[in-house]
Amino acid sequence: MEQTFYETLALAAFALLGLWWVVVAERRREWIALPYRRRQAYTVSMYFTITGVMSLVSLISGEHPVLWRLAFGIAGGIGVLETILSLIYVNEEPTRELRIQALLLLTLPLYAIVTAVAIHPSLAPDIGIHLKPLETEATVVSLLFFLGINYGWLLFMEPAYPGEGKDE
8 A cells, every 4th residue: 555655646746846847937037036936946846856756765665664764864854954945035035925934834844754754663653643654654745745736836826026027
């Protein structure tokens, strides 16, 4: 069951990454001159890249759990770092809809959980949640994937602000 989940998630993550790049290409003129917009576009790309890579590595780890643990630990750490950088850049952009910042705030602890479970695989059972380590990770990664889809949608649908998209 885990294998089917991760196969499906990898396919979906990389498909949405490709579609997101089409969105970025479409709005490139508008976003290229604005550092916070470039950061936001990159953050959305990372949601899909990180979930896709974690899924692929979980599929090849087989009898070697150290592989998925290493991949999830590194991916979770990269996700934490990217989310922190995105939160720092929030202060440099015009006032946004609060849902965008809320999605970033929800993302941070999820990446931290991914990293924590990779370091301590019995974390969920230790706190009374009866899931195997990769099932725990699947649950958290699903939430990250959901947040990434919504973050991308909100950015895509947000109208340009005065001054955005003008050629310099």
